[in-house]
Amino acid sequence: MTYAVDFTNVSTVGLESSPVAEALAGLRANEARYFKNKYDHVFTVEPASKAKKTVDWVSRILKEERGIVIASPPLEATEFQVEGIRMAYVFYQSGLSINVMYTLDDAGKRAVGFKLSDGMEVPAELSAFKFARQKSKLAGTIRGSYFVIKNEY
Numbered sequence: 001m002t003y004a005v006d007f008t009n010v011s012t013v014g015l016e017s018s019p020v021a022e023a024l025a026g027l028r029a030n031e032a033r034y035f036k037n038k039y040d041h042v043f044t045v046e047p048a049s050k051a052k053k054t055v056d057w058v059s060r061i062l063k064e065e066r067g068i069v070i071a072s073p074p075l076e077a078t079e080f081q082v083e084g085i086r087m088a089y090v091f092y093q094s095g096l097s098i099n100v101m102y103t104l105d106d107a108g109k110r111a112v113g114f115k116l117s118d119g120m121e122v123p124a125e126l127s128a129f130k131f132a133r134q135k136s137k138l139a140g141t142i143r144g145s146y147f148v149i150k151n152e153y
Helices: 021-039 052-066
Strands: 044-047 074-082 085-092 096-103 110-116 132-136 140-148
Touching: 021 074, 021 085, 021 096, 021 132, 021 140, 052 074, 052 085, 052 096, 052 110
Parallel strands: none
Antiparallel strands: 044 074, 074 085, 085 096, 096 110, 110 140, 132 140
């Protein structure tokens, strides 16, 4: 079932199995608010089992670019296009959110972003990254990091 993320009334729908479900729901709502305000895009997610193509694409980029395999199971994912940018998000049970920003123009920016929900530890597979902190009314303290994608996907 596809779920349009509501950033006014934050819900843990689809994220209940996460030990930091409330914080992860706030993180997801924070992303929904950003895309609504910047692009007038309604941020919708679906169970990872139904979004296998998106989860596999994100996993492939992580593996091929940096040798990263996420240990936590994916709960939800989404993929969409705004202003010539292919966006993909995967939300994991641990509270991790990974997004891929892939500009379709060859000269554009392409990167993988990591965001950690409030209350979760840095996963071992991401321990090499330094995380910056950001405050959010919806998500509390978000810790984020990223890397630039070098290859074509």
